[in-house]
Amino acid sequence: MSKKDNVPRYQSEEARPDEPSRNDILNHYGLATGAESDEEREMREWEEKQAARLEASGTGTGRASSVGAAAKPAAVSAHFRVSVADLSPNPDNPRGDIDPNDPEFQGLKKSVSSIGVAQALTVCTREAFVAHHPQHAEAVNRRYVVVAGHRRLHAAWLAGCEDVPVLVNDDAAENPLVWAVAENLQRVGLNAMQEARTLSVLTLKPPAGQGLSQTVVASGIGKTQGFVSQRVALLKLTPQLQELVLSGDLKVKRAALLAKLPSDEQEAAEQALHSLAPALQSELDGGKLNDIRLALKVAGVPRAHQLEARANKGEVLVADTEPTRVGKSGIPGQQDSTTVAAAIDNGRGMPVVTLHNPAQIADDLVRYLPSDDLAQLTELLLERTTEAQIITE
Numbered sequence: 248m249s250k251k252d253n254v255p256r257y258q259s260e261e262a263r264p265d266e267p268s269r270n271d272i273l274n275h276y277g278l279a280t281g282a283e284s285d286e287e288r289e290m291r292e293w294e295e296k297q298a299a300r301l302e303a304s305g306t307g308t309g310r311a312s313s314v315g316a317a318a319k320p321a322a323v324s325a326h327f328r329v330s331v332a333d334l335s336p337n338p339d340n341p342r343g344d345i346d347p348n349d350p351e352f353q354g355l356k357k358s359v360s361s362i363g364v365a366q367a368l369t370v371c372t373r374e375a376f377v378a379h380h381p382q383h384a385e386a387v388n389r390r391y392v393v394v395a396g397h398r399r400l401h402a403a404w405l406a407g408c409e410d411v412p413v414l415v416n417d418d419a420a421e422n423p424l425v426w427a428v429a430e431n432l433q434r435v436g437l438n439a440m441q442e443a444r445t446l447s448v449l450t451l452k453p454p455a456g457q458g459l460s461q462t463v464v465a466s467g468i469g470k471t472q473g474f475v476s477q478r479v480a481l482l483k484l485t486p487q488l489q490e491l492v493l494s495g496d497l498k499v500k501r502a503a504l505l506a507k508l509p510s511d512e513q514e515a516a517e518q519a520l521h522s523l524a525p526a527l528q529s530e531l532d533g534g535k536l537n538d539i540r541l542a543l544k545v546a547g548v549p550r551a552h553q554l555e556a557r558a559n560k561g562e563v564l565v566a567d568t569e570p571t572r573v574g575k576s577g578i579p580g581q582q583d584s585t586t587v588a589a590a591i592d593n594g595r596g597m598p599v600v601t602l603h604n605p606a607q608i609a610d611d612l613v614r615y616l617p618s619d620d621l622a623q624l625t626e627l628l629l630e631r632t633t634e635a636q637i638i639t640e
Contacts, residue, residue: 328410333390360406367412368396375420395430425467443481477503498532504539
């Protein structure tokens with residue numbers, strides 16, 4: 248393949264105002280300029296016919312032409328190279344500031360330094376971007392605005408690249424975040440909390456966000472509405488739980504359930520869920536157990552009876568039981584000494600103390616009773632024991 252074969256092709260010798268001309272490209276690669284050869288003309292005419300056929304069928308995005316008419320420009324151009332000095336970052340870039348010391352970014356920079364930017368950046372013209380986002384008119388003062396590829400652009404700057412490959416797509420100017428998120432989600436990039444912050448910008452009502460419905464956003468990024476809903480819910484978590492999500496110690500589906508609770512209950516609930524049996528832990532993280540109140544109710548039941556409680560929506564029937572005190576929230580460790588647990592005849596709703604052996608009774612009481620009640624119970628037990636001894640004597 249000759250050097251000329253590697254030159255990006257264009258459908259006509261006359262370039263659009265926002266694209267380099269054919270001769271500009273030939274000069275860039277040190278190739279001879281001039282009129283099209285017969286082969287080039289035939290190829291151009293064939294490409295225009297194909298573009299017209301695709302546009303007529305509703306599947307094309309390239310230039311289209313009709314018989315006897317000039318080809319009309321479309322919102323999407325072919326790949327070509329532009330100077331990095333002509334590219335402005337998107338002020339709403341979902342990644343925020345790029346950490347140059349991040350190992351993944353260091354690997355990207357090394358690759359770009361070695362072989363250049365391999366994947367074209369998606370950009371739109373400044374005019375198209377400002378038309379949809381006039382508030383950023385001063386921030387974007389270059390020819391193009393990057394929609395997807397900010398890390399690649401930053402790596403190219405640091406590597407000293409003069410130009411990078413781009414794909415101009417003015418259709419992306421209206422909702423660049425949707426395009427950026429879609430590309431980033433299709434590649435390894437954003438973590439769950441970054442996804443949450445990005446998606447919230449799309450879904451929150453103006454002026455905080457763009458006010459797009461979760462269904463529209465899901466369709467735009469190729470994900471389900473449930474995926475979007477779960478990610479956005481993560482922002483309702485306390486900072487401590489968000490850190491657990493970032494570290495991977497708290498799974499997204501479990502975190503989204505905890506986010507349904509008031510913030511002052513979330514951390515205690517997260518600890519309480521550790522009492523679930525392994526099988527129920529898997530159900531919780533896999534999304535099969537998706538009722539947080541039920542999960543907490545089951546977590547308050549001794550493990551030997553948790554599967555039964557899960558099957559009966561938290562209800563458990565255990566023979567030879569006495570009522571125990573539990574809190575209104577249903578979270579073990581946050582009891583408020585209010586309602587008594589399930590009655591013997593129906594086991595309705597709340598955890599019970601199983602009278603199997605002293606150790607089991609002690610474990611259950613510690614699980615269900617607040618410290619003040621435990622202290623009072625200890626005193627009462629000592630009193631009753633002393634009274635029983637006096638009677639027997």
